[in-house]
Amino acid sequence: MMTNANLAALSAAGVSVWLDDLSRQLLTSGELAARMSALSVVGVTTNPAIFQSALSDSSAYESALTAAVSADRDVDAVVRELTTADVRDACDVLADTYASTDGVDGRVSLEVDPRLADKTEETVSQAVELRAAVDRPNVMIKIPATAAGLPAITEVIGKGIDVNVTLIFSVDQYRKVAEAYIDGLERAAEAGHDLSTIHSVASVFVSRLDTEVDSRLSGDSELRGQAGLANARLCQEVYDEVFDTSGRFGALADRGARPQRLLWASTGVKDPAYPDTLYVTGLVTHGTVNTMPFATMEAFADHGVLEGDTVRGSAAASHATLEALRAEGVDLDEVFTLLEKQGVDKFVAAWDDLLGTVTARIDEIPSSS
Template structure:
């Protein structure tokens, strides 16, 4: 039996552990159910890159691809059918967690087509289509926190659909995301929706912030700059949690909470450590805070199980230190806004590239199966 005491320690400190991976092979082998039952994992996230990797590995999708090819499905219809089936099946696996936590966990996320990241109306339309196709109460629809995504988030929440807001890098955008959620809840309440059934997480990306800022610190080349390496991402996330505490204690929020609304939990995303010089669990152990989610790739999950040192709340006592780190980085001439704008742009581009690869490979498979 695997010792999952470190994951239990996370849960005891208010952190929900979600797996950042999904594939047909995980589902059909029983691996996903095993991870849920024996590793303390209480949710799953997906993204275009994860689906691209899943569809390129093995023949788990061959039978469905053949059926879709014989039916004359377009590649867009085929990828919609394949990904929604995986998410529907994963929702069924995690339904006991969803039921036991009254909807808070047991969630499976599926993302709107990344090519729609800057198209508000089309994002809303596809979010509704994904929700209807999966047809499970524990699905979460992922919408990127682009400028076009913000009103789409409000509109989808207003329909009573739970949303995972993704690709958040900056504190300013994160505040706009929380505002979009609250706006959506107010509209949902006015429309008569049961607010207690609507849940949301805000996926604040972590490791990519260090990767970009460390690169710029290396280019500066001074000892002072080097001393700041590996500090920006955790500092940024800690200040995001400070913003979360502020926003969800306002009178505007309290009125919604009294009507049954749930706080939008911060979700730490991109928590796989990319620099081998750093602890491979730092984006988990340094971001322990109540009412958060940490979605981990399997490698990070296994590292936390093996040697993650969970020492309680690692966030709320560090706001002044975190602000100082970002001030010190700015003093080196590194623009926070420039970095976060670049990371959002690159994030969308990476998902679009993965989606294009997925569509290309799937089209070839459809053609071969005809």
């Protein structure tokens, strides 16, 4: 199967192409492996909404569901068994990529229960449990960048567990995430872990910011559709500062530590007035990840273009964009707070829907007792 030239070029520009989707059907049909070959996919991300969709719409889980129920009819245990099984199998599909990239790519992310977003110790405990349940070196545990999530990130990294930090909306929040990662690396070093084996990504959400900011602008404002890219690009400025080896990170880098890569998330365009590849073409710079819904990946494969590095070197213009938004009356701090709450609430709602879906299907299976 021929590799798509557009996505191959994106990969060559230093952007790792990850797929924001996973299901049992993708795995058993061979479609995930096909996308890796044809579309340069080198990683997979999941979230509660993705699993809710997969389990509610697919008959591919019938045998796995029956097997899980025969072992334990508790809905949380069944959901854990089904989701960790999918992630484990996806890790196996991506194992060669993981090996060939020295652990940088070939990654599959699995999120802690979103109902734990404000509970630090419970988040840490579940991160440890999920890592053990998947039992693959290329799994990443997703932890939200909430106030309770930040110390959990530090503790989990300190245990040598790889983390995908999710639900990052502001530059200030990203800085705290990067510092939490460095704090974790220092703990890991004290505990005797090999720092070169610890990896992390920081997932900055893009399109959701535009959706909320645009709703606060006039219909003819030239600033519509500008906030998401500007905000993400300024996170890159912080990354280049925090992970400069002349600073605090240098001592860790000398011991083999790796920087926490920026991952562009929520890259599916929600406003049809904007180009459907906006958050791919506009966020190209080396050493980053773009996790895309399949529709966005297909769009870039079909008509995506590269315009060079569209991130580094744009800090002044990006600062000016955010200042202009404030001048037009957009309270960005309020927006960031709202988006974090909405993000957690959406994942909790999806998780509740997932539990409801699985509960209904469990009830259809005769009890073995």
